[in-house]
Amino acid sequence: LKHYYGSLAPAHQIKNLEEYIKFQIGIFLKKKKIAGQLHSRKQTLSELEKLKLLTEKSYREYKKYLNDIIDIAWGVKNKSRPSPPKEQMQEDSSVRGKILRKKKEYYKKRILTGNIIVSTPGYSIGKRKGRIVIKYKRKVIKEIAASKVEHVAITTGGVNLSSNFIKLCVERKIPVDFFNFKGEPLAKLFLYSLPDTETAIAQLKAFQNNKSYYIAESIVEGKINNQINLLKYYLKYRKKTAPAFTELCFNSINKIENILSNISKIEKSGDLNLYRQRLMASEGHASSIYWDVIKVLLEDDVEFTGRVRKGATDVVNNALNYGYSMLYPRIWQALIQAGLNPMISYLHKEQENKPTLVFDLIEEFRHPIVDRTIFAIFPKGTKLYLADGYLTTSSKQTIIREILERLKTETRFRRHRMTYEDIIFHQAKSLSAYLIGKKRSYKPFVWRY
Structure with missing residues (x-):
């Protein structure tokens, strides 16, 4: 996070960003608590101590930051914390806007790189050392780390898939969908399971x-x-x-x-x-x-x-x-x-x-x-x-x-x-x-x- 957001905003905005992150982590943990996945404040606090912050803090400040997260998760209101002034709220909004724009850019890039769409006959897809290899007429066109692939769509016939590639997709839960030339779904590859x-x-x-x-x-x-x-x-x-x-x-x-x-x-x-x-x-x-x-x-x-x-x-x-x-x-x-x-x-x-x-x-x-x-x-x-x-x-x-x-x-x-x-x-x-x-x-x- 420090490297990602370090160039995004000046120091005072980074501090505001930390407050925003605190709130979001608290809300995330609150969902976990409601779902019955968190059992005690002490255990959760122990796990949170692995968290690294964007700015350096004293031990007391660090513990207070973590306890604030726990308070949010357990629904405890922090009465000692005053409402932020209007100027700070505007700055917070500006930071959040920049974060959302960054996230949108990231998702667009991930969609382009993480989704394999094959719509032309003659392609073959295989696996090599944890990477997905795409070939056209035996020539390697692209290699992608399997960890970056989120979805594979085959929209044409005449495409060869190796058994190693199929096994990799099943193990990593990468969905592979097959469509006919009309765009109608034909089949889906996923881990074999029966209804509960x-x-x-x-x-x-x-x-x-x-x-x-x-x-x-x-x-x-x-x-x-x-x-x-x-x-x-x-x-x-x-x-x-x-x-x-x-x-x-x-x-x-x-x-x-x-x-x-x-x-x-x-x-x-x-x-x-x-x-x-x-x-x-x-x-x-x-x-x-x-x-x-x-x-x-x-x-x-x-x-x-x-x-x-x-x-x-x-x-x-x-x-x-x-x-x-x-x-x-x-x-x-x-x-x-x-x-x-x-x-x-x-x-x-x-x-x-x-x-x-x-x-x-x-x-x-x-x-x-x-x-x-x-x-x-x-x-x-x-x-x-x-x-x-x-x-x-x-x-x-x-x-x-x-x-x-x-x-x-x-x-x-x-x-x-x-x-x-x-x-x-x-x-x-x-x-x-x-x-x-x-x-x-x-x-x-x-x-x-």
Whole structure:
């Protein structure tokens, strides 16, 4: 840290940065304590004594710094510490802004170097002494330390993967996803595991104890809330420059909010399939209004006549479908890690050999991750192209890069900052915890614009 931030700010700002770090460590430990992973102040303090600070301190100052962290973690208010003056708060804000910008630059660089995307036949990927070696027609193109690789995407046929490379990815939990030329997920490589027995039984019991109704309702409410919030986001930035769009958007938000308010009133009659149909009808009505606004939003940048899921011939729908396909493998992996059976679902009806629980959970993330990303591409002047009705290789690479960056972006989530990718895994664990009785409710992810 000293070397990283040493040139970032003068000494007095470094001191403010230390206070910010103290608070963040305290919040991190507080989460651990709530999760039952910290048992005593003394033990935690002993572990903290390994911490090295940015500035030199006396023994007494150092111990006070560590005890302040413990107080934050244990929820003890420090009455002796006065509120900082306004000038100091402004300086703190300036430092935090610089840190966030540095983090964003770091994440962008990591996305470019840590994600291997193979979209051209003829490549081969192997392993050499802890490094991943990429060759094209037997010539080494690139070598990357395995510790820096976060994700591998194979979007074409004719690519050779060595068994040593596959073993390395499994051992290091590096996800490897395979897509067909349409961008549809074909397979995912991850460590072999079976659903947790207790969780799988709880998934089935949910059809008897009415948790299935509550989960389906929560997911639809989360999806509609995210549609509303994304429209509010666009309304916020266009209300002064686009009066016609503003009026349409405002009226549409009111209509969708009315639909949302009636979701909880849908009768839970004891027939889950009938309840699903009614839920999906409300969701479909809200989506129809949402996409009508998006048509107007994009009309100055690209042609878009409406949402088409299968057989799309326009660039926007192809881009959206490709973006959604990138979420499926991650959500599947999150469900497996949470001990859930992806074939047992609540909003979508079960289908043979289909991971319908993946279809359930993805609804919470379509709009804040994919829609927000794809709609931002066109106003930037970036062009996406189709060839024979499908996205070109360069267009796919653009979408993959932008979606990966979005997944690594931090957002405010229940009083904390988390990446969208981490939130996906958090939601899968929350669903599992609700099913087995460790949580009293399941709260969907609702994006804050």
